[in-house]
Amino acid sequence: MAQTTCSLLALSAASMIIPATLYSILDSSDQHGKTESILWHSRGTAIMLLILYALYLCFQLRTHKNLFSEGSGGTSSLDEGGDDPESVMNPWSAAAVLVAVTVVISFCADYLVGSIDSIAKDAHTSKSFIGLILIPIVGNAAEHATACVMAVRNKMDLATGVAIGSSIQIALLVTPLLVVLGWAINVPMGLNFNIFETVIFAVSVLVVAATVQDGKTNYLEGAMLVGLYIIIALTFWAIPTGVLGKVTG
Numbered sequence: 001m002a003q004t005t006c007s008l009l010a011l012s013a014a015s016m017i018i019p020a021t022l023y024s025i026l027d028s029s030d031q032h033g034k035t036e037s038i039l040w041h042s043r044g045t046a047i048m049l050l051i052l053y054a055l056y057l058c059f060q061l062r063t064h065k066n067l068f069s070e071g072s073g074g075t076s077s078l079d080e081g082g083d084d085p086e087s088v089m090n091p092w093s094a095a096a097v098l099v100a101v102t103v104v105i106s107f108c109a110d111y112l113v114g115s116i117d118s119i120a121k122d123a124h125t126s127k128s129f130i131g132l133i134l135i136p137i138v139g140n141a142a143e144h145a146t147a148c149v150m151a152v153r154n155k156m157d158l159a160t161g162v163a164i165g166s167s168i169q170i171a172l173l174v175t176p177l178l179v180v181l182g183w184a185i186n187v188p189m190g191l192n193f194n195i196f197e198t199v200i201f202a203v204s205v206l207v208v209a210a211t212v213q214d215g216k217t218n219y220l221e222g223a224m225l226v227g228l229y230i231i232i233a234l235t236f237w238a239i240p241t242g243v244l245g246k247v248t249g
Contacts, residue, residue, distance in 0.1 A: 005164055006209040008056065012171030013205040015045055019192040035188070042190035043183050046176030053172040129236040132197075140166060160212055200232055 019042055026034040089097070112135065120127045137144075143162055150159035175191070182189030193201075207228050211221045 003213065004056075004059075005160070005168070006213045008168045008172065009164070009205045009209050011049075011052065012168065013202045015049055015171065015176075015191060016193055016198045017202055019045065019190065020195050020198045023192045024195070038190050038192045039188055042179050042192065045191055046179035049172050049176040050180070053169075053176075056168075056172070126236065126239050128239050129233070132236055133233045156217060160217075164208065164212070200235070204228065204232070 019038060022041060023034070023038050026037055028034065116127055116130055116135075119125070120130055143166055147159045147162040150156075150162060179189045179191060207225065211217065211225060
């Protein structure tokens with residue numbers, strides 16, 4: 001599981017580094033042609049990422065699901081204390097709840113994003129810090145709590161899966177899906193992010209992959225990851241609003 005996770009993290013980093021590198025070497029005198037090249041590259045990359053994510057789901061849920069089962073034996077979904085299994089919702093009820101929650105979250109997200117300007121102005125904080133540090137912390141609070149609970153129970157595979165699985169889902173599913181949807185509705189969206197943000201993402205992937213690749217962890221490795229996150233947060237705190245510019249592509 002750890003090796004698969006590291007490979008997917010490396011793939012997600014490559015999907016951002018390659019477009020940024022391509023954009024930097026294209027002829028800057030032909031801005032329209034440069035933008036079109038990045039768009040076509042991003043759309044092709046997005047389709048490939050979606051295919052790879054579908055294969056990953058098949059790998060995880062069907063052909064090699066034993067590798068992702070809890071514990072080395074992967075035979076039980078019960079707690080160590082032998083508690084009764086939790087009740088499971090039927091698919092239709094789960095789908096209805098998912099749709100309802102998605103609608104509510106969409107309104108909340110729209111209100112939250114619309115409040116960034118006023119919050120940044122009142123708090124004298126850069127939009128980059130709010131958008132890349134504060135909002136992800138709040139938005140992923142439930143996942144953070146779940147990962148911590150699993151880690152306390154010494155279920156490190158589950159804790160790692162929760163912590164890193166969301167990043168893989170954003171990089172290999174949500175981002176390329178938005179590119180394809182933008183293509184469908186004639187809204188140009190690419191994978192060419194700001195070079196500074198791309199470097200930050202690549203460094204984060206490198207450190208996380210080096211930490212989890214052996215499938216083991218300790219408090220020192222955890223402290224290093226927290227330290228890196230604080231360094232990144234301080235970096236975005238120090239960047240004034242507008243310095244990073246808009247995402248191009």
